[in-house]
Amino acid sequence: MGKIFVFVNQKGGVGKTTSAINIGAYMAELGKKVLLVDFDSQGNMSSGVGVSKDKPTIYELMAGQFTAEETVKHSPVPNLDAISASIDLSGAAIELVDQDEREFFLKNALAPLKEKYDYILIDCPPSLGLLTLNGLVAADAVLVPMQCEYFALEGITLLLQTVKKVQKSFNPNLILGGIFFTMYDSRTRLAQDVVRQVQSYFKDVVFNTIIPRNVRLSEAPSHGQPICLYDPSCVGAKSYKKLAEEVISRG
Numbered sequence: 001m002g003k004i005f006v007f008v009n010q011k012g013g014v015g016k017t018t019s020a021i022n023i024g025a026y027m028a029e030l031g032k033k034v035l036l037v038d039f040d041s042q043g044n045m046s047s048g049v050g051v052s053k054d055k056p057t058i059y060e061l062m063a064g065q066f067t068a069e070e071t072v073k074h075s076p077v078p079n080l081d082a083i084s085a086s087i088d089l090s091g092a093a094i095e096l097v098d099q100d101e102r103e104f105f106l107k108n109a110l111a112p113l114k115e116k117y118d119y120i121l122i123d124c125p126p127s128l129g130l131l132t133l134n135g136l137v138a139a140d141a142v143l144v145p146m147q148c149e150y151f152a153l154e155g156i157t158l159l160l161q162t163v164k165k166v167q168k169s170f171n172p173n174l175i176l177g178g179i180f181f182t183m184y185d186s187r188t189r190l191a192q193d194v195v196r197q198v199q200s201y202f203k204d205v206v207f208n209t210i211i212p213r214n215v216r217l218s219e220a221p222s223h224g225q226p227i228c229l230y231d232p233s234c235v236g237a238k239s240y241k242k243l244a245e246e247v248i249s250r251g
Contacts, residue, residue, distance in 0.1 A: 001114050001115055002033075002035075002113075002114050002115065002116070002117040002118050002119055002120055003118070003119055003120070003140050003141065003251070004110070004114070004119075004120045004121075004122065004138060004139045004140045004141075005017050005119065005120070005121050005122070005139060005140070005141050005142075005143050005161075005177060005247075006121075006122040006124060006135040006136055006138065006139035006141075006142055006143070007019060007020045007121065007122065007123050007124060007143050007144075007145065008124050008132060008135065008136065008142055008143075008159060009057070009126065009144055009146065009155065009159065010126055010127050010128045010132075010146055010155060010158065010159060011126060011147070011151070011152065012126035012183055013126075013147070014126075014145050014146060014147045014183070015145050015147070015182035015183055015211065015217075016124075016126070016145045017044045017045050017048060017122065017123050017221075018048070018182075018217055018221070019143075019145045019180070019182060019211070019240070019243075020031060020036060020045060020121050020122075020123040021036065021045055021048045021049050021123075021226050022217075022226050022227050022228070022237075022240040022244075023121065023143075023240060023243060023244045023247060024049075024080060024119070024121045024226075024227075024244075025049070025077050025226035025227070025228045025240075025244075026077075026226075026228055026240055026241045026243075026244035026245075027118070027119055027244050027247070027248060028077050028078065028079035028080035029077070029079075029228055030244065030245065030248065031079070032078050032079065032118040032119055032218070032248065033079050033116070033117045033118045033119075033152070034079060034081070034117060034118065034119045034120075034121065035072065035081045035082065035083065035113060035116075035117045035119070035120045035121070036049060036075070036080065036081070036082040036083070036121050036123070037082070037083045037110065037120060037121065037122045037123065038057075038058060038082065038083065038084050038085035038123055039058060039085060039089070039105075039106065039122050039123055039124050039125070039134070039135055040085055040123055040124060040125040040126075040129055040131075041085060041086070041087050041088070041089035041090035041092075041125065041127070042085075042091070043084060043085045043086055043087070044123075044221065045082070045084075045085070045123045046082065046084035046085055046086075047221060047224060048221035048224065048225075048226070049075045049076075049077075049080070049082050049166075049224070049225075049226060050075055050076050050224035050225060051073045051074075051075055051082045051084050052073060052084060052113055053084050053085070053086045054084075054086075056070055056071040056085075057071065057084045057085050057086045057088065057089070058071065058083050058084070058085050058089060058106075058109075059084070059085070059086065059088040059091075059092055060088075061083065061109045061246075062105050062106065062224065064146050067112070068109060068110065068111075068112040068113045069085045069112070069113075071111070076224075076225065076229060077226060077228065077229065079101070080226075089131070090210075092131065093129055093130045096130055096134075097130070102134075103130075103133050103134060103137045103170050104137055104138075104170075105133075106122070106135060106137070106138040106160050107134070107137050107138035108135035110138055120138060122135045122138065125246070127179045128158070128162050130158070130159045133166065133170075135161065136162070136166045136170075136171065136174060137166060137170045137171045137174075138167075139171070139174060140173065140174070140175070140177075141174070141175050141176070141177030141178075141212055142163055142174065142175070142176050142177055143177050143178055143179075143180070143247070144156065144159065144176070144178070144179045144180070145180060145181075145182045146179055146180065146181055146182065146198065147181075147182055147183050148181055148183065148184050148185070148188075148190065148191035148192075148194040148195060149190065149194065150190065150194070152194065153194065153197065153198070156198075160176070175184060176205055177247075178205055178206065178247070178250065179198065179202055179205055179206050179207065180206070180207040180209065180210070180211065180243060181194075181195055181198075181206075181210045181211065182211045182231045183211070183212075183213045184210045184211060184212050184213060185212070185213050186212070195210070197201060200239075207243060207246050207247075208246060209239060209242045209243040209246050210239070211236065211239045211240065211243065212235055212236065212239060214234060214235055214236030214239075216230065216231045216234040216236050216237070217234075217236035217237075217240075217244060219231075227240060228240075228241070
């Protein structure tokens with residue numbers, strides 16, 4: 001059975017989608033069979049990995065209009081597949097409100113695919129709403145990308161409270177898979193202080209690999225390529241490869 005990771009941070013612009021794409025791409029390069037699930041109506045993961053947002057998307061899968069296998073699309077990276085998202089997904093949260101067991105729609109939709117992949121990576125929207133709740137219920141572990149700034153410390157407290165509520169009510173097996181830092185600038189004292197504080201509080205939950213601020217990482221999505229295809233020699237690529245290896249090694 002494959003392991004499902006959900007990437008969650010209610011704050012936007014922290015490198016969540018970039019991380020999901022590139023960790024998935026390097027897992028695939030390392031020989032793992034990986035499925036990316038775009039669960040954000042902006043569809044940035046779909047664009048960034050070079051797959052079409054045309055139907056069928058995750059919305060049609062959850063609506064029961066297509067099977068799980070029919071929604072899977074191949075990416076330019078061998079071993080890396082994706083289920084795309086489109087603006088249609090923005091209506092799903094409203095439509096789900098009155099449904100029975102509305103928190104389990106994504107879990108049920110992905111169930112037929114769990115045996116086909118080593119890893120399924122879910123990219124959630126930057127909020128703690130119903131879509132993100134579906135992602136947390138479907139997952140085995142939560143991965144939290146964190147920017148090195150003061151407000152990130154406040155946000156992570158709220159996020160972890162949400163994770164505890166999900167564990168208590170819907171998914172008792174959910175674990176905090178790890179926290180990792182993105183857009184790190186070693187020249188600033190604030191970045192160093194944030195890293196120190198989080199490492200001292202969360203200890204082993206924090207990944208050793210830190211993703212630096214790197215312009216090539218920002219450029220890659222506009223070309224529809226993970227960094228391993230766009231510029232595998234840049235510092236951002238090397239960092240994400242190392243982080244993917246660390247995620248795999250932790251199980």
